Amino acid sequence: MNTAWAGGLARHRTGRLLAAVAGVALAVALIAALGSFLTASKATMTQRAVRSVAVDWQVEVQPGADLGATLSLIRHTPGIRTAVPVGFAHSSGFTARTGGSTQTTGPGMVLGVPDGYTHLFPGQVRRLTGAADGVLLAQQTASNLHVAPGDTIGIRLPGSGREQVRVAGVVDLPQADSLFQKVGAPGQSQPAAPPDNVVLLPSARFASLTAHAGDAAAVTTQIHASRDARLPSDPAAAFSAVTGAAHNLEARALGGALVGDNLGAALDSARQDALYAQILFLFLGVPGAMLAAALTAAVAAAGGERRRQEQGLLRLRGLPPRRIAALSGLEAALVGVTGGLAGTGLAALTGRFAFGSASFGARTASWLVWYAVAFLLGAAVAAAAVLIPALRDLRSVTVADTRRPGRRTGSAWWMRYGLDLALLLGSWLVFRASSGNQYALVLAPEGVPSVSVSYWAFLGPALLWAGSALLLWRLTLLSLTHGRRLLTLLSRPLAADLAGTTAAVLSRRRRPLARSVVLLALAVSFAVSTATFNTTYRQQAEVDARLTNGADVTVTEPPGAATPPGAAASLKVSGVRRVEPLQHRFAYVGSDLQDLYGVRPRTIASATSLQDAYFSGGSASALMDRLARQPDALLVSAETAHDFQLAPGDTVNLRVQDGRTKTLRTVPFHYVGIAKEFPTAPKDSFFIANASYVARATGTDAVGAFLVDTGGTRQKEVAARLRQHLGTDSTVTDLTTTRGTVGTSLTSVDLAGLTRIELVFAVLLAAGAGGLVLALGLAERRRTFAVATVLGARRRQLRGMVLTEALLLTTAGLAGGALIGWALSDMLVKVLTGVFDPPPTAPAVPGGYLALTGLAAAAAVLAAALNGVRGAARPAVEELRDL
Secondary structure (H helix, E strand, O other): OHHHHHHHHHHHHHHHHHHHHHHHHHHHHHHHHHHHHHHHHHHHHHHHHHHOOOEEEEEOOOOOHHHHHHHHHHOOOOOOOEEEEEEEEEOOOEEEEEEOOOEOOOOOEEEEOOHHHHOOOOOEEEEEEEEEOEEEEEHHHHHEEEEEOOOEEEOOOOOOOOOEEOOOOEEEOOOOHOOOOOOHHHHHHHOOOOOOEEEEEEEEHHHHHOOOOOOHHHHEEEEEEOOOOOOOOOOHHHHHHHHHHHHHHHHHOOOOOEEEHHHHHHHHHHHHHHHHHHHHHHHHHHHHHHHHHHHHHHHHHHHHHHHHHHHHHHHHHOOOHHHHHHHHHHHHHHHHHHHHHHHHHHHHHHHHHHHOOOOOOOOOOOOHHHHHHHHHHHHHHHHHHOOOOOOHHHHHHOOOOOHHOOOOOOOOOOOHHHHHHHHHHHHHHHHHHHOOOOOOOOEEEOOOEEEEEEEOHHHHHHHHHHHHHHHHHOOOHHHHHHHHHHHHHHHHHHHHHHHHHHHHHHOOOHHHHHHHHHHHHHHHHHHHHHHHHHHHHHHHHHHHHHHOOOOOEEOOOOOOOOOHHHHHHHHHHOOEEEEEEEEEEEEEEEEEEEEEEEOOOOOOHOOOOHHHHHHOOOHHHHHHHHHHHHHOOOEEEEHHHOOOOOOOOOEEEEEEOOOOOOEEEEEEEEEEEEEEOOOOOOOOEEEEEEHHHHHHHHOOOOOOOOEEEEEOOOOOHHHHHHHHHHHHOOOEHHHHHHHHHHHHHHOOOOHHHHHHHHHEEEHHHHHHHHHHHHHHHOOHHHHHHHHHHHHHOOOOHHHHHHHHHHHHHHHHHHHHHHEEEEEEEHHHHHHHHHHHOOOOOOOOOOOHHHHHHHHHHHHHHHHHHHHHHHOOOOOOOOOOOHH
């Protein structure tokens, strides 16, 4: 009998089964895809963190410890691939005689590196010009001494004489911050800035130079080590493994070594990225899966009356309730298994097309766990949507009840108690609490293995989503119940003489219609909120990169260089549209030293973007105009304004260095506004002033950087041309490279691929919620259409009835979804404020995608309506005989 029953369902209830299977498949595919993406993203974060580190461990040998024993201990530590000693010596200065004059630098560092060091740690030293081995000068040092490969420089150590060495090459030290870290400092703290003057010597030459150093404390030894141990894919687990191994080494060294754990520091940052990826999974996966489950339940409910009639017929024929329950379980299993297999297949195809593999890029089999979890979830959705309602009807509905249509009278309990309004009020309260000044979504204390997420902050959007859906349900029911006259007027253009009948039918079917409206609205709101978040993220990631780099291409002059603004003309190589000079000084306010930037207010916006969100106290254009009209005007950071209790108009006396005498002089400025962010400026404290006023006050118009506008294209090509043109005297950075190395906490997540996944599913859910439920509802009302035909209704009138219902569903669903999506987007952007740096002025709305979503939903509803009209055109006698 089971086989016959399953065959009958497949032949006669094909549409209903396929619709339920489609709902389950969407839920399974979305969870499997996003879960696999989460696993792959975490593994990618770990791999990127490992690749970003040139030297995994910098082990500093403590005074009195035996270097050979410590080196042997490290080399025999499990997981260590390479370990070599590197010497560090403080120099009192370097000298060089070039062009008939002697150049002298301030204090610097001398490193003694073994042969092949640049090959063992390729990310530590980058060759710019000359040889890759021998005596190497850092780029800044070569610029300060005005030397090139082949020239001779003098090195002086404290307490010893000067030693002459011949320069073999000029190099860059990309990871100078970690290279010159203070090993063993709390939280791996870094110095304020790495030394400007660095010389790298071969180990033998370094040993000879430091053998007679007068200050033994000025010379230290580190052991640079790289690891090859396999790390867990989760950054948090990898961080625990690496830091545990570092602590174990320190314990076995018995105080003879301190570990500078660069790899642990990189993984420390990556574990926070992993939590943001997990947040994205909750934000995108859970609502989508719930919506797909609700769609499946709506599909099952659309055939609820027919199912009850079938149950009544089986009971009349003597089939026991347990057997009927087994047949209902067979239908649920058929829907669950078929939908689960279809969903996993759809997820695999999604991964294949979006990421190149069904695993979404994950290198381990952990993604299979998500496929299994999603399959089980699909089975649970099928059971909840098909089996549980059937069992409930079996217990509570009599055979007599199955022979008459079920009609509910009275309001649902949640409407009587105002649950929708309570949820909205709770959402507002949670949002106010979670968006306070000291609120942080992700808590990741530096150096501490445990990290946490304030998940309760998501309660606000969740309550808003649920409360808005129930409120829309309430409003739709009220409109359909008490708006018969208005419904009649709206139906007349399409239904003609059957306008009153159409209004009566809509009012009688208000509950199924309200369910369809809410489903469509939730699907549209899901599409709106996810698309808005993604668009806002891409916008702010670009803003973050531009703030860091300054412009499309930025040319930074070395400290102490006296490059005039007129040098901008020499930078106009092919592809350059504008060049804007930017002064960079340092100024004391009280005892606090801060960066001072001198800008040309009238032209600064021509080479870089200035947003109103960067400023407080006026718009970007208004404050730049104020700087132009009032030369002594000063913009300060929010931190400085707070610390020094400044009010608009206050005089701020800054001590800046005179360009001629090199002494500090006091220059008065007037505080006019706050600069929260500014291109190339640090994130904490800085000043923005008029460049002409700064030049007059300091006696020099020397430029610190040039902001180069390329029109937003070919940044890397222009940067390469400028490097070739300028040589090693200046540092050239481009926006394309910066975009890939800096950003917010989600830069490790392939948001473009994630966007393709979620937005495709959002469109499918919107189309399904709009068209699928309507199509099944119309199919279940074939008897109504047949009776209306017998009573004289013409096909045009029937088409008008169906199209009126479709128009009402589309209009109410899209409008309600747009409003819910707008409110949800605004709340989510504020809740996820830690993702955006700087925060956006307002969410970015992707108009093209939202229009596509609306068209897809409207097209699905129209297709379902036209199909229903075609079904209503069958001969009435034939239709009634089949029913």
